[in-house]
Amino acid sequence: MNIKSLFLAIAGIAALVLFPIIVPNPYYIHLVETILIYAILLFGLDIVVGYTGQVSLGHAGLFGIGSYAAGVLFFHFNVPFIVAVSGSIVVTAIFGAILALPALRVTGPYLAMVTLAFGTIIQILINEMTFLTEGPMGIKLSKPSFNGVDGLTKAQYYYVVAAFMVLSLFVVHRILKSHLGRAFQALRDSPIASDCMGVSVYRYKVYAFVISAALAGLSGALYAYSEEYISPNTYNFELTILFLLAVIMGGRKTRSGALIGAMIVVMLPSLLSDIELFRGIATVAAIFGVVAGGVLLFKKEKTVRQLSVPVLAPIAMAVFSYQLDNITDWRLTVFGLMTLFVVYYLQDGIVGYLRNAFGRSSNTKTQIDSYIDQNQSAIWIANTPNAPVKGPLLAAKKVLMQFGGLKALNQVDLNVDSGSVHGLIGPNGSGKSTMMNVLTGIYKPTDGVVEFNGKIISGLTPSQIAIGGVARTFQNVQLFGEMTTMENILVGLHHTFKSNVFDVMIGTPRYKREERDARSRAVAILKFVGLDDLINEEARNLPYGKQRLLEIGRALALNPKLLLLDEPAAGLTAPDIKELVAIIHKIRSSGVTIILIEHHMDVVMSISDVVTVLDFGQKISEGKPAVVQADPKVIEAYLGGGAGEEHADMPNGVPPTITKE
Numbered sequence: 001m002n003i004k005s006l007f008l009a010i011a012g013i014a015a016l017v018l019f020p021i022i023v024p025n026p027y028y029i030h031l032v033e034t035i036l037i038y039a040i041l042l043f044g045l046d047i048v049v050g051y052t053g054q055v056s057l058g059h060a061g062l063f064g065i066g067s068y069a070a071g072v073l074f075f076h077f078n079v080p081f082i083v084a085v086s087g088s089i090v091v092t093a094i095f096g097a098i099l100a101l102p103a104l105r106v107t108g109p110y111l112a113m114v115t116l117a118f119g120t121i122i123q124i125l126i127n128e129m130t131f132l133t134e135g136p137m138g139i140k141l142s143k144p145s146f147n148g149v150d151g152l153t154k155a156q157y158y159y160v161v162a163a164f165m166v167l168s169l170f171v172v173h174r175i176l177k178s179h180l181g182r183a184f185q186a187l188r189d190s191p192i193a194s195d196c197m198g199v200s201v202y203r204y205k206v207y208a209f210v211i212s213a214a215l216a217g218l219s220g221a222l223y224a225y226s227e228e229y230i231s232p233n234t235y236n237f238e239l240t241i242l243f244l245l246a247v248i249m250g251g252r253k254t255r256s257g258a259l260i261g262a263m264i265v266v267m268l269p270s271l272l273s274d275i276e277l278f279r280g281i282a283t284v285a286a287i288f289g290v291v292a293g294g295v296l297l298f299k300k301e302k303t304v305r306q307l308s309v310p311v312l313a314p315i316a317m318a319v320f321s322y323q324l325d326n327i328t329d330w331r332l333t334v335f336g337l338m339t340l341f342v343v344y345y346l347q348d349g350i351v352g353y354l355r356n357a358f359g360r361s362s363n364t365k366t367q368i369d370s371y372i373d374q375n376q377s378a379i380w381i382a383n384t385p386n387a388p389v390k391g392p393l394l395a396a397k398k399v400l401m402q403f404g405g406l407k408a409l410n411q412v413d414l415n416v417d418s419g420s421v422h423g424l425i426g427p428n429g430s431g432k433s434t435m436m437n438v439l440t441g442i443y444k445p446t447d448g449v450v451e452f453n454g455k456i457i458s459g460l461t462p463s464q465i466a467i468g469g470v471a472r473t474f475q476n477v478q479l480f481g482e483m484t485t486m487e488n489i490l491v492g493l494h495h496t497f498k499s500n501v502f503d504v505m506i507g508t509p510r511y512k513r514e515e516r517d518a519r520s521r522a523v524a525i526l527k528f529v530g531l532d533d534l535i536n537e538e539a540r541n542l543p544y545g546k547q548r549l550l551e552i553g554r555a556l557a558l559n560p561k562l563l564l565l566d567e568p569a570a571g572l573t574a575p576d577i578k579e580l581v582a583i584i585h586k587i588r589s590s591g592v593t594i595i596l597i598e599h600h601m602d603v604v605m606s607i608s609d610v611v612t613v614l615d616f617g618q619k620i621s622e623g624k625p626a627v628v629q630a631d632p633k634v635i636e637a638y639l640g641g642g643a644g645e646e647h648a649d650m651p652n653g654v655p656p657t658i659t660k661e
Contacts, residue, residue, distance in 0.1 A: 396415075
């Protein structure tokens with residue numbers, strides 16, 4: 001933790017401790033207490049929404065399960081507070097795992113509908129299971145007791161809630177800054193690439209929902225004891241929408257955003273019921289909007305046109321507030337306009353807007369730069385001796401890939417020798433990328449088998465195949481755009497971590513050692529592909545040629561025996577292609593076998609040992625580059641019937657358009 005973060009942490013904890021002393025009013029203590037309880041839930045909801053990119057409308061239901069689990073344990077069994085809270089966490093985590101099951105099959109609006117149905121069903125069950133929940137009558141609780149003291153005061157219970165919030169913040173922050181958090185982010189940007197990097201989409205979606213649900217259970221239990229009364233009507237659809245808006249308005253992928261979002265959700269009813277308070281807040285927001293807009297304009301990060309609405313809207317709201325005699329009749333209108341404004345114009349939330357306006361901290365870059373200086377000798381590839389391979393390293397036998405009546409691959413055989421560069425070419429639509437997807441487990445072949453290193457891999461998941469030693473790039477770049485180049489490589493190194501979530505939360509020596517070693521190798525890989533000077537740059541901001549190199553570097557992080565490159569030179573300039581060819585040569589000299597799909601024939605023919613040609617899903621030629629170049633079937637496939645005779649007087653019978661683009 002850097003000095004700035006440590007100072008902010010100490011200041012925040014001091015503010016929490018001093019608040020009841022400075023403001024002893026029970027109403028305001030309860031208000032802040034509710035904000036802290038909601039913040040715990042939003043930490044978890046942000047994992048699902050902000051990090052994994054899943055839209056969940058079921059967290060009000062999970063919140064209700066946590067509340068009623070604590071309420072039932074207290075009301076029917078009179079268990080101690082700690083036992084009730086622990087039980088709520090466990091029960092809600094189980095329901096979170098159940099809620100995760102639909103997320104494995106549906107996404108987007110379909111997942112939103114499923115989770116919404118889940119929340120509705122939970123509310124109905126709470127209302128109808130009177131033998132357990134007391135139905136519409138609700139359950140009454142009392143403040144917990146400790147050390148024989150009956151019932152904590154409001155101020156004392158506030159400190160209990162604050163302690164749980166700080167602990168939750170600490171745990172969530174550690175998880176999200178670890179390899180687990182990087183896996184969650186990877187799922188959001190590209191599930192297919194995540195799977196091909198050894199990060200199981202199914203497993204980490206379940207992890208995300210379970211952790212998020214556990215936090216919802218904790219917040220629900222604390223809420224039950226805070227309110228001392230719970231009823232089914234509390235956990236309705238409106239609460240779900242408020243939770244989701246809190247994450248979006250505060251700013252996803254930030255703990256400070258969750259705190260700001262919780263503050264908005266709790267204080268908004270008060271804000272929209274007191275005209276004087278509304279005017280004061282609107283005025284402050286207008287002043288802040290003008291200042292932030294001026295900063296962005298000065299830094300030339302935004303244009304006047306881009307800032308016109310975000311700056312003028314708060315000013316208009318402030319002016320409008322002074323034209324009103326009361327706010328009651330306008331509450332829903334103002335709330336709707338505020339929500340629309342934030343969602344449409346502040347897509348990164350309030351925290352994201354502040355970061356863009358006033359800049360990000362440079363502490364992370366300084367730490368990484370010093371880390372690089374200490375690890376100049378790191379090697380990019382792990383020293384794992386390869387067992388001798390009998391026969392080809394990869395053997396695809398009679399592979400058939402059929403989509404309805406279309407045979408994308410028709411009885412194709414492909415043998416790749418260890419240590420070679422094997423070119424795979426063919427016209428557009430010939431089945432090259434389909435073969436790549438079959439080899440890496442994205443497609444399960446309709447018939448035939450694929451063997452790698454003597455073992456059958458057809459039928460395995462992409463993550464299993466990747467961990468087994470087969471890495472790939474994609475025809476269309478599939479980077480994790482919101483992550484830095486360093487973080488992209490670390491996702492590729494995910495397989496090197498054996499630490500579990502408890503190691504991460506506690507910060508065990510094993511986890512610290514694995515993180516240190518992974519970062520050392522990541523730096524070495526970035527140096528290998530020539531991106532070490534862009535280590536802190538987000539992948540989406542890289543030039544296209546650098547994105548291609550980063551994707552190759554990420555694949556190398558798997559320490560593969562076989563690397564599949566799917567059109568790596570597509571869209572590159574001549575200097576970029578030259579750099580790419582040099583890196584391919586270096587990869588090969590490191591002992592990695594390569595399958596190269598490419599339309600730049602000069603690249604394929606210059607570096608390949610063997611070239612296989614596909615056309616309409618069938619293998620039409622295979623052999624040394626010179627032999628394939630002279631094959632009439634290849635010439636006909638590229639130029640149409642009779643082309644071989646027309647170009648018979650050319651060197652090797654090959655037209656210039658095949659030998660070089």
